[in-house]
Amino acid sequence: ICMINEIAKEYIALIPNLFGSFKELNKGAVHLSHMQNHVIEYIFMQQRPLNLKEISAGLGIAKQQLTNIISDLETGGYLNKVPDTKDKRAVLISLTPAGKEIEEKKWAELYQKLSMNVTKLSEEEQRDLSFALHKVNVLLRKMEE
Template sequence: MAPQSRQDLDPSDLATVLGEFTRRSIRLPATEKHSFTTLSVLHTLAHRGPMRLTALKVTEQITQPAITQLISRLERDGLVERRPDLEDRRAVLVQVTPAGAQIVQTRQRDRVRQFSQLAEALTPEERHAIGAALPALARMAALMDVER
C-alpha cells in the first residue's frame, strides 16, 4: 500500500508503511542465520552496552524465563557473557562478546549492501525523499527509547 503524498503526517500510514518495511527487511537474506529475538538482543547489547537481565526483558518484551533461557544459550554459544555489576554486587550484567558483535556487524553490512541494491531501483526523487526523512525517523526512534 502506497500512502498518498501529503504534507501532514498520517500516523496510520506511517504505522502501515513502517510495519511492512520492518517485516520485509527482517526477512532479507543474511549471512548470519539467527532468530529475530537473538539478533535483537545482540543488537541491543552491542549498541547500549552491558545490561541486567531485567532491563533486557523490558527492551526485548519477553518474559523473564524466556530472556534467562535465551541468554544462557547465547552464553553457551560464546555470543554474550555475564559479569558482576560493579555498582551492585548482587546483580549480573550481560554483555556482548566480540563474536556476538561480529554477528551484528555482519548483519549491518548485509543490510547496507541489500538496501543499496534496492535503492538503485528507486527514482532519484524517491531516494532524495527517503534521505530527507531519515533525520525525522531517527528522532522518532530516539523518542521511542525515552522511558515513559
C-alpha cells in the same frame, strides 16, 4: 480530526511496509533464533554491558524467559557474564567478539542490500526518500518527548 485520521492511516500503512522491507533485507543474515537475535541486537545497540533487568525491560520479555536465551547465547560464545560491581546480586551481560562480529556482519549485509535497492530509484527519488525518512524520524522522536 481529519488530519489525525490521515496520519494514523499512513502510519499504520508504514509499519508493514517498513517491517516487510527490513525482513527481506535481513533474510539469511543471522543463524540464531528470533529471540536470540533480538537479545544480541539489543545489547549491540546499547553499546554497553547490561543487566538482566535492563534487557528484560528494553525488550519487554520476562526475566524468566530471558534466562535460558542468555544461557544459550553464552554457551554459543556470543555473550559474557561478569558480576556487577554496583549490585552484587546482578551480573552484567556483554557481547563477546563473536557476538559483536555477528551483528556487524548482519548490519553490513543489510546496508549492502539496501544500497542495491536504493539504486533502483532515480536521484530525485533518492533525495525524496532520504528527506522523508529523516523527517519521519525527527517527528516521531518529537512526539515521544
